[in-house]
Amino acid sequence: MGYSLMVGVRSVGDWIGDRFEIFDVHEGGMSLVYVVCDHLGKSGRTVVALKTLKDELLRHKIRRSRFATECRLWVQLGQHPNIVQAYAVEIIEGKPYVVLELVQGGDLVRWIGSRRLNLVQSLRFGVQFCQGMEHATRQGLSCHRDIKPGNLLITEDGVLKITDFGLARICEEMVAFRPELADGTIPLADAPKSPQRIIFTDPRDQEARPIGFANPEATRTVRPSAQENAGAQANAASARSTPKTLGPPVPATNGPIGVAMPTPTTMEKEKETSDYVPLGEKADPRLTRSGAKLGTGAYMSPEQFRDPGSVDCRADIYAFGVVLFEMITGKLPFRGKSLDMLDRQHSHYEPPSIVPSIPRSHARVASSVDQLVQRCLKKDPADRFGTMSDLRKAILAILSRMGAK
Template sequence: MHHSPDHNLPQGMNPADLLRQGMRPDTIGDNAQPPFHAPSLEELAPLFPELDFIKLIGEGGMGAVYKARQCALDRLIALKILPEEIGGDAAFSEQFTREAKALATLNHPNIVAIHEFGKKDDLYYIVMEYVDGTNLRTIMERGLINPKEALAIVPQICDALQYAHDRGIVHRDIKPENILLNRAGTVKVADFGLVKLVPAQRTSATGGIAQQENSNASVLTRDGKVMGTPAYMAPEQLETPSDVDHRADIYALGVVFYQMLTGELPGTRLSTPFRKNAIDAPLNDIVRKALESDPGKRYQQAGIMKTSLETLSATPPHPTYLNWRLTAGGLIGIAAGASLGIYASPAFIHKGTFATLIAAGAILLAASFLIHRAMKKSHENT
């Protein structure tokens, strides 16, 4: 059986490095399930004759993902196979269909689209948009992300979250691995809600979250237990996971934002991002509000957080702030396809800035070269 969304979905691609880094298995406690072993291309070919398999992109606790070409439509897709041990679980089958149908309705330029889903020979699968680019983790590790670009990336994530939240869907696992930038530079949020579709891992009585070797790996547990990635989880996601709502995603975005600005994860006592990176105090306040431990004190909507960021753009900046804001607009304008209207708004442009704009253009070209080189290295390594 298979199901296809009724709406027209955009084409695109899923980067190999995203899936290698974002699908590493991890567990809590001593009773974890064995690691998932991905089917070979030869095993999958007869099950999916409509696909021309190219390669296994990555595998881990959340399943395996393959790059393939959908022959009839002549487009590249990403095929996710969920762990095989769930094949005989009738209760899961009903949940999978219900959740996947909801996820397939997400049709937004900043969300990786689901084209099809179903079950073949006890293997649950999802056919997804394939994004030709890289993920935020890889960019951060290569030093190509800094406070200048953060203001161009985060509003796009806010758009994706607001769209999903308006439809009652919570991501639950926002982290740099799940934030993609394609070659045009558009931000694409991946794996919306899929953490709920993957078979559970058991936890020990003590939990042991802080002792995980890899804080970037997703932790999956049964209903009423932890689901997500510890380093990016809101306090309530750890304490009362059954009561988690969309504000947990806003907290996770705050962690990602903080990490972009400081190069590190927030601790129990937050350091001040703008003191470390010459970030204006208003931006620091936005990050801190997203990271409030009390959900009621956080931004209540991702769209409100985006509005706060846009308000910064409407405020006449310090001259040095203007320079890097234009740089951010230039970089993401070419590398992320974002509108320069926010980042070089009329409030930013006044007499005497023509030379600055020319300089910004030069920076834009340099940034484009850096992004292209990073993606080229990524493809050479895959």
């Protein structure tokens, strides 16, 4: 069947082919995700997610083929508790869709800055992340290339699932084709548009310092103001709120439907004169350029800035080191306002210590946790953990010392 350019964005109540009935629609700059009822049930699930690219990006046959090929690699990963399962790639009216497991609960973004994300839970998520990536490695995947909180979904039972395997390269190609179409994480049902982050009041706590210069305030504990605490509490309450029902087949949930949208990992860099976000200005890992949400530079390793095509699993370890830093501290280690700034920071500046953010009740493991995060964030890939298995074992050793599993 030929490909129709007149389909556009479908609406709730529409059908895709004679099989999928739409109950919710999520639209980003490049991608579309439909929450659907699979009336044929070929995937073994009644309610699934369908992801595809917008029509304007699929006009050319080679792009449709590339998207389908990358999605089939995701399908080949099979089933694992810590991976969002891709069941199949379906070509409907000439347009490729990937049929995905629907994860109810939202993404990790909603957890960061909330009380439920304590040190133990952060480390447990770290173990689950490593387990999912170890499985992907065994299936032949060398690198995810877009690890970030928006691509780490959390089920209602608190299980972390990695999503968007193999799509980072596609996004890079698409952004090169139409840079104004770059987008960030897909909006979640009933999720706040701009998740509240904990912003500390001491400017020294926000600085990234050049390698080789000691931070005299490394042991200084900075407490958020009452207003900032109130904001964090409000965010935690929002994360626990009940979403609107998506449709009759979707069971009731305590959180939003989580379906991540792919985002580009590279794009044209813009010049800036300052390396730091001014005190009081909220940092956003997705950078704004010409009105579009661009990139995930806040999580990119130094080598990914230089040569994104040659990275391996150690780039994912670096990216997760940033995620772990953010889970524990509520903020990013580097918060430049452009990719140029982030490139300099990730390549030449040392991340702050996370020790001040670790509660006194866990003081005896604070140094070990800090060393683990700092090792993940080493500039030279050879100085990081060599495999996901090595990282997982290091996290488990700390959890064991804490008397947790």
